[in-house]
Amino acid sequence: MLRLYTHSACMQHDPGPGHAERPARLQAVLQALDHDRHAALERAEAPLATREQLLRVHSAAHVDHILSSAPLEGIFQLDPDTFMSPGSVEAALRAAGAAVAAVDAVMAGDIQHAFCAVRPPGHHATRDQAMGFCLFNNIAVGAAHALAAHGLKRIAIADFDVHHGNGTQAIFEHEPRVLFISSHQSPLYPDSGREDERGVGNIVNATLSPGAGSYEFRELWEGLLLPRLNAFKPQLVLVSAGFDAHRSDPLADLKLGHEDYAWITERLVALAHTHASGRLVSTLEGGYELAALAASASAHVSALMD
Numbered sequence: 001m002l003r004l005y006t007h008s009a010c011m012q013h014d015p016g017p018g019h020a021e022r023p024a025r026l027q028a029v030l031q032a033l034d035h036d037r038h039a040a041l042e043r044a045e046a047p048l049a050t051r052e053q054l055l056r057v058h059s060a061a062h063v064d065h066i067l068s069s070a071p072l073e074g075i076f077q078l079d080p081d082t083f084m085s086p087g088s089v090e091a092a093l094r095a096a097g098a099a100v101a102a103v104d105a106v107m108a109g110d111i112q113h114a115f116c117a118v119r120p121p122g123h124h125a126t127r128d129q130a131m132g133f134c135l136f137n138n139i140a141v142g143a144a145h146a147l148a149a150h151g152l153k154r155i156a157i158a159d160f161d162v163h164h165g166n167g168t169q170a171i172f173e174h175e176p177r178v179l180f181i182s183s184h185q186s187p188l189y190p191d192s193g194r195e196d197e198r199g200v201g202n203i204v205n206a207t208l209s210p211g212a213g214s215y216e217f218r219e220l221w222e223g224l225l226l227p228r229l230n231a232f233k234p235q236l237v238l239v240s241a242g243f244d245a246h247r248s249d250p251l252a253d254l255k256l257g258h259e260d261y262a263w264i265t266e267r268l269v270a271l272a273h274t275h276a277s278g279r280l281v282s283t284l285e286g287g288y289e290l291a292a293l294a295a296s297a298s299a300h301v302s303a304l305m306d
Ligand SMILES: [Zn+2]
Pocket: 161, 162, 163, 242, 244, 285, 286, 287
């Protein structure tokens, strides 16, 4: 059973004309999920994250900065890539709140899998800083909630976005109850995620060279990353689902196709069923070419439904 968490407020975060992380991305994903194939998909509104939930992974100064920085009109710039509009605060609170609600639902056994179709994305946001289009770290807020509210001892975060999830890594690099596993292109923004960044043995980074495609991606996951995930025996599988390693994506140089996202999703679902009673929560990160994003997210969701 799969539930889709989303909210119309996530369309109201607008980083400005010409920005890659635009409202049309979410529109493309939701349109693709309206297809007959997904007719059985249950939908739920993403709630607002609470301050308490955000403070598990962010400093009070960062939370206050985001909550107070949305302009009354126009655009406010937080860093070279990251902007806020009047609708950004509600969008960011619902993007993080979706992960919390999805964790609660899989832990309650109401559903086995959840996909959070939200924006802004989250995996670059650190404890103290918005960056890389991300305001709050949605997947980290979900993981911290699973630790604090559900008392889990082993949570895996699998991040296959083409960029390194530096924020997620930084938040959890001293937290042995969270295993962070990332495949990403190197060199590429944000220039972190080397293999020798290992945290307390709970960080596994694997890099792909520009031009690498399906073969290299699958070899990396099959040979290194999935075995590490299996050995950890997670009680909950969280997924930072970025689709910007697609060959059509304008922000990076990998050559995946939408079928690769079905492939990795099937394996993460199998992992969740082996160790976590099927509990898997995925949240949308990157993906900037609309047709590729729609096809990839659709393949991801289809694999989550099967
Ligand atoms: Zn990305």
